[in-house]
Structure formats: structure tokens, C-alpha cells
Amino acid sequence: MMTRKRTNPMEYREGMEIIDSDMMEKILEMLGNYDYQKYTDEDVKLALLKEHLSIDDFGAILSPAAMPYLENMAKKAVSETRNHFGNGVSLFTPLYISNYCENHCIYCGFNCKNKIRRGKLSVEEMEIELKAIAKTGLKEILILTGESRHQSGVSYIGEAVKLAGKYFSTIGIEIYPLNSDEYAYLHECGADFVSVYQETYNINKYEQVHLSGSKRVFPYRFYSQERALLGGMRGVSFGSLLGLDDFRKDAFAAGLHAFLIQQKYPHAEIGFSTPRLRPFINNADNNPNDVHEKQLLQVMLAYRLFMPYAGITISTRERAGFRDNVIGMVATKISGGVSVGIGGHNLEEKGDEQFEISDPRSVSEVHQMIITKGLQPVYSDYIRV
Numbered sequence: 001m002m003t004r005k006r007t008n009p010m011e012y013r014e015g016m017e018i019i020d021s022d023m024m025e026k027i028l029e030m031l032g033n034y035d036y037q038k039y040t041d042e043d044v045k046l047a048l049l050k051e052h053l054s055i056d057d058f059g060a061i062l063s064p065a066a067m068p069y070l071e072n073m074a075k076k077a078v079s080e081t082r083n084h085f086g087n088g089v090s091l092f093t094p095l096y097i098s099n100y101c102e103n104h105c106i107y108c109g110f111n112c113k114n115k116i117r118r119g120k121l122s123v124e125e126m127e128i129e130l131k132a133i134a135k136t137g138l139k140e141i142l143i144l145t146g147e148s149r150h151q152s153g154v155s156y157i158g159e160a161v162k163l164a165g166k167y168f169s170t171i172g173i174e175i176y177p178l179n180s181d182e183y184a185y186l187h188e189c190g191a192d193f194v195s196v197y198q199e200t201y202n203i204n205k206y207e208q209v210h211l212s213g214s215k216r217v218f219p220y221r222f223y224s225q226e227r228a229l230l231g232g233m234r235g236v237s238f239g240s241l242l243g244l245d246d247f248r249k250d251a252f253a254a255g256l257h258a259f260l261i262q263q264k265y266p267h268a269e270i271g272f273s274t275p276r277l278r279p280f281i282n283n284a285d286n287n288p289n290d291v292h293e294k295q296l297l298q299v300m301l302a303y304r305l306f307m308p309y310a311g312i313t314i315s316t317r318e319r320a321g322f323r324d325n326v327i328g329m330v331a332t333k334i335s336g337g338v339s340v341g342i343g344g345h346n347l348e349e350k351g352d353e354q355f356e357i358s359d360p361r362s363v364s365e366v367h368q369m370i371i372t373k374g375l376q377p378v379y380s381d382y383i384r385v
């Protein structure tokens with residue numbers, strides 16, 4: 001049998017825009033020098049006394065030495081979250097419009113080798129779903145696709161964004177990386193936020209888990225947020241898929257990535273997501289290894305203390321009890337009424353889901369929980385003029 005030669009993950013492919021930036025080299029160098037075992041109790045205590053944490057302090061509070069100090073970190077995090085976000089917690093829901101994907105990411109249920117029911121919403125179906133979601137009172141939506149330029153091209157996504165603009169005031173997209181002119185087009189259609197997760201910043205691991213497809217090109221994915229901001233987007237999100245590789249290193253790199261983008265583009269709104277591996281159809285063992293809830297909490301706390309003004313989203317990958325505990329403390333955004341299949345809000349699902357969710361609560365149930373915690377559900381904090 002012939003084995004196919006795998007492509008070099010550091011080589012751009014035809015049509016991929018290359019921007020003039022050395023941020024990737026800088027981050028990979030800092031990541032190479034990040035030795036979390038070197039930090040001591042003293043380093044952690046000193047970091048927690050500071051008003052503004054340095055990159056080295058961030059490294060310290062992400063280290064194993066910080067594990068006994070999670071309670072101190074949580075106290076400081078609550079006060080930072082209050083200072084920057086008051087007692088508001090934003091609500092949103094994702095809408096998956098297509099689960100076709102041309103990539104082979106071994107950790108994801110949508111990967112092109114996984115035998116699942118594929119589907120995509122027609123424009124009419126999108127509107128049915130959007131209307132049903134809008135009825136729940138939500139004003140913010142995240143539109144997602146698998147990564148297939150053939151099945152869900154930029155103009156198809158543009159149509160979805162334009163339609164969403166009829167019902168929602170804030171529209172985010174979590175789709176395949178684009179060139180800056182394509183981001184500009186989707187911004188014109190009404191999208192404001194772009195989420196792209198690097199999954200892992202360890203190039204060797206990245207290569208091992210992205211076996212084929214354009215996602216295999218590490219630098220093109222890395223520079224997505226910059227291209228999105230150059231295309232006029234208001235905000236960008238960062239994250240690593242925790243459990244895929246060394247989670248402390250990946251969390252450190254995603255934090256640095258966000259920090260350097262914020263320094264370079266001070267107007268940009270910055271967000272973090274902290275997804276952990278989840279089981280998916282045909283792979284029930286896709287679990288987050290050594291990233292237990294305690295470790296996940298440490299990562300979220302470290303982001304809050306390092307970049308106090310950054311939004312942090314808590315996903316339905318996590319169980320209800322954990323989600324309830326982290327809002328107001330670190331997380332500023334939470335989803336409700338989630339379906340990660342294609343359709344499923346009003347229409348019957350026409351495509352299988354990306355992963356198993358852990359918290360199936362409706363928008364009104366999440367709303368009620370936020371109030372019970374003495375916090376304020378926020379549906380819209382932005383007016384488009």
C-alpha cells in the first residue's frame with residue numbers, strides 16, 4: 001500500500017495570505033524558554049501581591065507551584081472581574097450551520113475521516129433556526145462551521161451573518177481561518193468577533209494531530225487573529241485545546257499570544273476560551289488526560305489575573321456545577337440552549353454533533369441560575385450604529 005507523504009506544517013499553501021509579523025517566532029521562543037517547574041511558592045506569592053502581572057508572573061501562577069494557591073487566586077480574580085465587568089454575565093448561543101470538514105484533526109468529531117451524518121443549513125433553514133433562537137431573548141450569536149471552503153464558502157457564511165443581523169446585535173464567527181480581505185467582507189456583512197483556537201502551540205504535536213487539510217498549516221492559523229483585526233473585526237478570541245499536549249505550556253502560549261496582540265492592537269477586544277477535549281461520535285475515549293477541573297480552573301484564573309480586562313467564555317463542554325462556579329469569578333460569558341449538531345433549535349437535527357455537551361440547560365435556566373448567584377444576565381452590551 002502506498003503511504004501519502006505528509007506536507008510540511010510550516011509551509012503556507014497557495015492563496016494563504018502572509019502578513020508581515022514576527023509574533024509567531026517571538027512566542028515560540030518564549031514558549032521554548034518556559035520551564036514551569038522552576039517556579040517556587042515565593043514566586044507565586046510575589047506574583048499575587050502585584051497589581052499588574054508580568055509575563056514571568058503569569059508563568060508562575062500557571063505552574064504546579066501555584067496549585068496550593070487557587071483560593072488566593074480566586075479571591076483576587078473575583079475582585080478583578082468585578083472591577084472590569086461589574087456583576088454582568090453575557091449570554092449567547094452557538095449556531096452550527098454546517099459540519100462538513102476537509103481536515104483530519106484526530107481529536108474532533110467533524111474530522112473528514114469520521115463517519116457521521118453530514119449536513120448544512122439552507123438559507124431558509126438558517127432563518128428558521130435564527131428566529132427560534134431569537135425568541136429565547138438572546139441578542140448575541142456565534143456562527144460556526146466545520147472547515148470546508150467547498151461546502152461552506154465565505155459567501156455562504158456571509159449570508160448567514162447578514163441574516164443573523166436581522167435578529168442579533170452581536171455576531172461572532174468560529175470558522176476556518178481567512179485572509180484579511182475575507183474577514184473584511186464578513187465584517188461588512190455584520191460579524192464583529194472572530195474565534196480561532198490554535199489547539200496546541202507545540203509544532204511537533206500540531207503536526208501529529210492535524211494529519212491533512214489546510215488546518216495543518218500552523219503559521220496561517222497562528223496569524224488568523226491579526227488578519228481578522230486587519231480586516232476590521234472588533235474582537236478576537238484565543239485558546240488552546242487543553243489535554244491535547246502539555247496544558248501548562250499551551251495555556252501559557254495562548255495567554256502570550258493574546259497579550260502581544262493586545263499590545264499591538266490596543267483597540268481590540270480580547271477573549272479567551274478554555275476548551276478541554278471531549279468524547280465525540282466514534283471516539284468515546286477522547287478525554288482531557290491530566291486536565292481536571294482544578295487544572296482548568298487554574299488556567300482560567302491565570303488568564304483573569306494576567307489580562308483582567310479580557311472576556312472569558314465557559315463552554316458547555318463543562319458540567320453545570322463547574323460553569324455556575326466560575327461565572328462572576330473568572331468567566332464573563334456563558335452559553336445556553338446549546339446544540340452542537342446542525343439545526344436542533346427548531347428544525348430537526350440534519351447533521352451530527354461535534355462533541356458531547358455536558359450542560360444541556362436552556363437559556364431561561366441559565367438566566368435563572370445567573371440571577372440566583374446575585375449576578376446580572378446581560379443580553380446586549382453593544383449597539384450597532
Ligand code: SF4
Pocket residue numbers: 101102103104105108109110111112145146147215
Ligand atoms: S477541529 Fe475544526 S478543522 Fe478540525 S476536524 Fe473539527 S471542525 Fe474540522
